Amino acid sequence: MVEAQSKRELASNHRNESTAMNERWSTRYPAAIVLLCLAGGSCHTSADEPSAGGKLILSAPLTHSDWVMKDNVLGLDDGRAGVRHMLDMCKAAGWSRIYWRCLDAGRALYPSKLLDPMGPPLGDNYFNPRPDEVGKIGAQKNEAILQKMKERYHYGTIDSLAEAVRYGHQIGLEIHAWFSINEDDHAWGWPSRYTVAHPEHRWQRRDGSVYHSQLSFAYPEVRDYKLAIINEVLANYPVDGIFLDWIRTGDVRDPQVDSNGVADYGYERILVDGFKTKYGSDPQTIPNNDMRWVKYRAAPQTEFMRSVRKLTNAHRPRLPVAVMVQHPWSYRGDNPQYADNLQGLLLDVEAWANEGLMDAAVPAGYYAPNSGGTPELAYQYLKNLTGGKTDIWMYAWVPTTAEDFRSGLERARKLGAKQILFWEADYIDNNPHKTELQKVMRDHAAMPAKR
Numbered sequence: 001m002v003e004a005q006s007k008r009e010l011a012s013n014h015r016n017e018s019t020a021m022n023e024r025w026s027t028r029y030p031a032a033i034v035l036l037c038l039a040g041g042s043c044h045t046s047a048d049e050p051s052a053g054g055k056l057i058l059s060a061p062l063t064h065s066d067w068v069m070k071d072n073v074l075g076l077d078d079g080r081a082g083v084r085h086m087l088d089m090c091k092a093a094g095w096s097r098i099y100w101r102c103l104d105a106g107r108a109l110y111p112s113k114l115l116d117p118m119g120p121p122l123g124d125n126y127f128n129p130r131p132d133e134v135g136k137i138g139a140q141k142n143e144a145i146l147q148k149m150k151e152r153y154h155y156g157t158i159d160s161l162a163e164a165v166r167y168g169h170q171i172g173l174e175i176h177a178w179f180s181i182n183e184d185d186h187a188w189g190w191p192s193r194y195t196v197a198h199p200e201h202r203w204q205r206r207d208g209s210v211y212h213s214q215l216s217f218a219y220p221e222v223r224d225y226k227l228a229i230i231n232e233v234l235a236n237y238p239v240d241g242i243f244l245d246w247i248r249t250g251d252v253r254d255p256q257v258d259s260n261g262v263a264d265y266g267y268e269r270i271l272v273d274g275f276k277t278k279y280g281s282d283p284q285t286i287p288n289n290d291m292r293w294v295k296y297r298a299a300p301q302t303e304f305m306r307s308v309r310k311l312t313n314a315h316r317p318r319l320p321v322a323v324m325v326q327h328p329w330s331y332r333g334d335n336p337q338y339a340d341n342l343q344g345l346l347l348d349v350e351a352w353a354n355e356g357l358m359d360a361a362v363p364a365g366y367y368a369p370n371s372g373g374t375p376e377l378a379y380q381y382l383k384n385l386t387g388g389k390t391d392i393w394m395y396a397w398v399p400t401t402a403e404d405f406r407s408g409l410e411r412a413r414k415l416g417a418k419q420i421l422f423w424e425a426d427y428i429d430n431n432p433h434k435t436e437l438q439k440v441m442r443d444h445a446a447m448p449a450k451r
Contacts, residue, residue, distance in 0.1 A: 055446035056412055057419035059097030060090060060398070061178055061243070064160050065104045065118055067426035068152050069145070076429070078152040083163040089428050091171050092438040094445030098425065099178040099243045100164050102233055105250070106184040106192025106213065110161035110237075114229055116193055117156035120149045125189020136253045137187065137333055165237050174240040174448065176320070177233045181226055182345075185213035185250030194225050203265035206288065213250040216268045217300040227307050234315045241320030242312060246301075246347055247364045252333025261328075261339030262289045263346050266297035289343060298346040305357040322360040322393070325349050327381050329373020330366050337368035341385075353386035361386060365395030365423065379415050396420065398427040402440040409444060419448075 067086055068078050075085040090098055102109055107118035124130050127146050129139040161177075168175040184192040191213045195202065201219045203211040215222045230242060249256060258264050267283065275283050275296050283293050312319040325347055326332075328340045338344030352358050363382045367373035379394045386392065394417050399405035412420050428434055 055444050056409065056417065057097065057448050058093065058095045058422065058441060058445045059099065059174075059419060060093075060095045060422040060425035061099040061101065062086060062090070062164075062425035063101040063104065064109055064164075065101070065153065065155075066424070067429070069148055070426065070429060073429050078154060079158055080160070080163045083160050084167050086425065086429075087164065087168050087171065087173060089434075089438075090425055091173060092435075092442065093422075093428055094438070094442035095422065095425070096172070096445065096448055097174045097176060097240075097419070097421075098164075098168060099176045099421070100161060100168075100239075101178045101180070102161060103180050103183075103229070105186035105190030106195060107155070107190050109155050110233070111156060111159055112229075112232060114193075114225070114232060117153070118190070119153045119155070120146060121189030122191070123189070126187035127189070133253065139187065139253075161233075161237055165239060169238075176241040176243050176322070177230075177237070177239040178243040178245060179230060179233075180245045180248040181230075182246045183213075183248045183250040184215050186248070187252060188212060188250065191250075194222075204267045204269075205264050206267050206284065208267070211251050211254070211265065214256075214265070216266075216271075217304050218266075218268050218271045218297075223300065223304045223307065226304065227311060230308065231311055234312070234319075241322065241359075242308075243322045243324070244308070244358075245324045246345060247324055247326055247330075247332065247366075249332060252335075254333075255335050256332060257335055257338060257344050258288055259336060260289055260343075261337050262294065262343045263297065264288070266293075266346060271297055271300075289339075294343050294346070295348065298342055298348040301346060302348050302351050302355075302357075305352050306355070309357045318359075320359045321357070322362070323349075323352070323358050324362045324364055324395075325382070327363040327373070327378040329368060329371040329378065330364055331368040332366070337371055349382070350385050350387070353389040356389070358390055360391040360393055362393030362395055362421065365397075375411065376415065379417070391418075393417070393419065393421055395423065398422040398424065399437065399441075400431060401433065402437055405437065405441055405444075 064083065064086070068076070068082055070076060076082050087098065103115070104118045106115065108115035109118055111117070121127070126139045127142040129136070129141070133139055165175045184195040195213045195215055199210065201215050201222050203214040203216050217223050233239065256264060272283050275281070275293060278296070279292060286293060308321060312321055325341050326338050326345050328338065330338050341347045341349045349361065361382055363378035365375060375394055375396055379392060383392045394412060394415060396408050399408060408420065428438070431437060
């Protein structure tokens with residue numbers, strides 16, 4: 001909910017390999033990134049996928065609640081016609097796979113029985129912060145944005161997801177459901193109904209303090225709730241796959257890792273007691289980065305991924321499951337640098353690959369200051385971690401020029417990527433040269449095989 005405020009400014013920072021906040025929106029800090037993503041399925045090149053050196057599958061994530069906030073865009077409105085405009089822009093760019101965002105903060109971007117619809121915030125929030133929180137990750141009072149939300153967000157009455165799936169399929173696009181599964185707020189001010197009702201299920205730090213919104217997958221009730229959200233979408237919309245975004249977390253005004261880049265949470269009573277029973281040791285008396293303790297805290301997320309695979313197979317065997325995770329050069333919000341996925345996010349991505357719980361994975365394109373991180377390093381890290389068992393996407397930018405695109409295309413080819421996911425789709429509408437750029441991208445786009 002904060003990503004668009006300076007999306008473009010952030011994009012500029014990222015292009016210079018410097019830092020950027022991991023948020024979004026037209027009034028949020030810019031999250032300009034480009035994902036180079038491999039088609040979900042198998043890690044082996046198949047005859048129906050493009051080979052290195054040829055045309056690549058092009059795709060993009062799309063946040064309707066960001067795009068609809070734009071002003072003076074011909075053809076864009078806050079209803080179904082606006083949805084069609086967005087997808088027409090994607091089609092014109094040769095983007096054949098669209099990852100349609102279903103959740104924003106702790107709210108739904110479709111009519112949901114489990115979450116409140118995205119809309120104006122409650123109380124203290126990123127666009128109307130308390131005096132002591134002004135400036136935190138860019139928070140500022142912004143009445144104009146709050147008014148736009150009131151006027152343009154109709155997620156409880158207009159089913160933009162249904163229109164996206166209907167029209168997307170009509171014009172030959174794949175529409176995948178994008179779930180920011182690891183957040184129950186975005187910046188702050190839009191908490192989920194569940195986290196408000198169950199603060200006892202939130203992350204807890206070693207010192208006993210509790211997070212503002214983040215829910216712990218250690219609790220079976222939380223895993224059931226998150227799985228029910230995915231099931232609600234799969235049961236009501238014929239999407240072409242799911243994209244689980246693990247890197248987005250709420251409470252970004254607070255650091256979420258210690259000085260070693262290890263998660264400072266996971267000290268919920270259910271985990272502490274379970275570890276004591278299994279190992280006979282109190283987590284409070286061992287280092288936070290003790291690998292027994294790290295892996296124990298990561299186990300609930302792996303259990304959730306098993307449930308996701310079982311659920312998707314029940315709806316449609318081998319429905320593609322893709323994930324976005326971190327890497328050793330990444331960060332989040334006001335965080336120091338992550339150690340890696342396992343220690344920083346408590347995600348055992350290697351185990352997920354070994355168990356076949358995902359078809360594709362992408363390392364997010366955020367790099368901590370002076371970390372030395374690059375898209376090539378992040379891509380290779382995840383490729384090595386998953387041992388060739390999972391397709392790897394590469395995170396990159398929506399290009400601003402044809403030359404930017406060609407440069408990124410060559411990078412993807414050299415890395416062996418078969419698909420590029422451009423973060424994020426709405427940037428294409430801001431480009432004064434979009435018609436020329438769309439044609440160049442379209443000319444280099446491969447169509448994915450029919451599933």
